[in-house]
Amino acid sequence: xxxxxxxxxxxxxxxxxxxxxxxxxxxxxxxxxxxxxxxxxxxxxxxxxxxxxxxxxxxxxxxxxxxxxxxxxxxxxxxxxxxxxxxxxxxxxxxxxxxxxxxxxxxxxxxxxxxxxxxxxxxxxxxxxxxxxxxxxxxxxxxxxxxxxxxxxxxxxxxxxxxxxxxxxxxxxxxxxxxxxxxxxxxxxxxxxxxxxxxxxxxxxxxxxxxxxxxxxxxxxxxxxxxxxx
Ligand SMILES: CC(C)(COP(=O)(O)OP(=O)(O)OC[C@H]1O[C@@H](n2cnc3c(N)ncnc32)[C@H](O)[C@@H]1OP(=O)(O)O)[C@@H](O)C(=O)NCCC(=O)NCCS
Numbered sequence: 001x002x003x004x005x006x007x008x009x010x011x012x013x014x015x016x017x018x019x020x021x022x023x024x025x026x027x028x029x030x031x032x033x034x035x036x037x038x039x040x041x042x043x044x045x046x047x048x049x050x051x052x053x054x055x056x057x058x059x060x061x062x063x064x065x066x067x068x069x070x071x072x073x074x075x076x077x078x079x080x081x082x083x084x085x086x087x088x089x090x091x092x093x094x095x096x097x098x099x100x101x102x103x104x105x106x107x108x109x110x111x112x113x114x115x116x117x118x119x120x121x122x123x124x125x126x127x128x129x130x131x132x133x134x135x136x137x138x139x140x141x142x143x144x145x146x147x148x149x150x151x152x153x154x155x156x157x158x159x160x161x162x163x164x165x166x167x168x169x170x171x172x173x174x175x176x177x178x179x180x181x182x183x184x185x186x187x188x189x190x191x192x193x194x195x196x197x198x199x200x201x202x203x204x205x206x207x208x209x210x211x212x213x214x215x216x217x218x219x220x221x222x223x224x225x226x227x228x229x230x
Contacts, residue, residue, distance in 0.1 A: 007070060008157060010164050013063040013077065015055070021065060022054035024074045029147040034218040035116065035182045038209040041109045049104040057081050057102070062141055062168045066148070066157050076148040078161040080141050082172060087125055088136035097121055098142035099180055116206050120180060120221045123199050131175030131227060140176040140225075141169035146186050159189045166193065166228060175229045181222045184214075195224035 013021055030036040030046055057063060057079050066076035085096040100121060105114040128138040143165055148157045169177050179195065181187045182203070200222040203210040210218060 009067045009069050013058050013065045015058055018055040018058040021077050022051040025145055029145055034213045035207055037213050038207050039109050039112055045107040045110050053102045064161050064164045075152045076157045076161055078143055078165045079145040080143050080165050083140045083142050085138050086136055087132050087138055099144040120201055123223055127198050139174045140178045141174040143179040162189055162193050170228055177226045177228055179224050184217050187222055190224045195226040197222050198225045199223040
């Protein structure tokens with residue numbers, strides 16, 4: 001998995017690059033992602049726990065990076081994690097929640113974000129039934145952080161990162177890919193990649209100040225799912 005398009009090289013993130021990728025996300029994801037911006041998420045509510053979660057995710061070998069060939073700089077990443085749910089155990093509802101399971105929610109703004117994501121993630125388990133394995137489990141690859149450097153946005157790098165992530169998810173034999181989107185821009189990408197909305201709720205009413213971000217373009221939080229195995 002290594003391709004080049006318009007001066008950008010796309011490839012799997014290796015464990016030795018995980019720290020640089022975490023630094024990239026700390027500088028570019030939280031300052032640009034709509035709900036972190038609306039709630040003015042203080043960097044110190046993330047820095048303490050974030051890097052180890054990225055190192056752990058990268059070890060699963062399904063995260064993709066985009067590198068500018070001229071400068072060698074990271075310009076985009078898709079952090080994907082393997083998630084398993086047991087559909088046969090009623091008490092396992094809430095197991096394998098993807099992004100929510102990575103967050104440390106001890107401080108106030110992170111608590112607000114997790115509360116919103118918890119509400120958004122109230123997805124009925126039966127939607128996963130068509131992808132259930134004989135052991136009663138369903139395996140998904142969740143895209144938990146998608147981020148492109150602002151100067152490189154709007155050129156299709158985000159879409160290519162998702163396309164490459166799907167190739168990896170198929171190699172991992174996942175039944176589905178899933179994502180929580182809080183940005184209209186990422187929603188357009190997943191929509192174009194063939195994902196379907198399985199739950200959506202308005203951001204306004206749940207998240208203060210969201211209307212002030214990007215002229216109010218980000219209207220809905222969404223969970224999108226794509227079946228990638230017959
Ligand atoms: C979401 C993100 C990864 C998109 O990356 P990208 O490389 O710009 O993606 P693409 O070039 O494939 O464009 C995706 C769509 O968003 C639009 N778009 C991207 N940036 C835009 C901007 N600043 N203003 C208006 N539209 C924009 C593109 O035109 C495209 O829309 P289209 O499908 O109707 O043509 C990037 O905006 C980002 O990193 N945002 C901050 C972090 C974030 O919010 N991540 C997603 C959280 S769920």
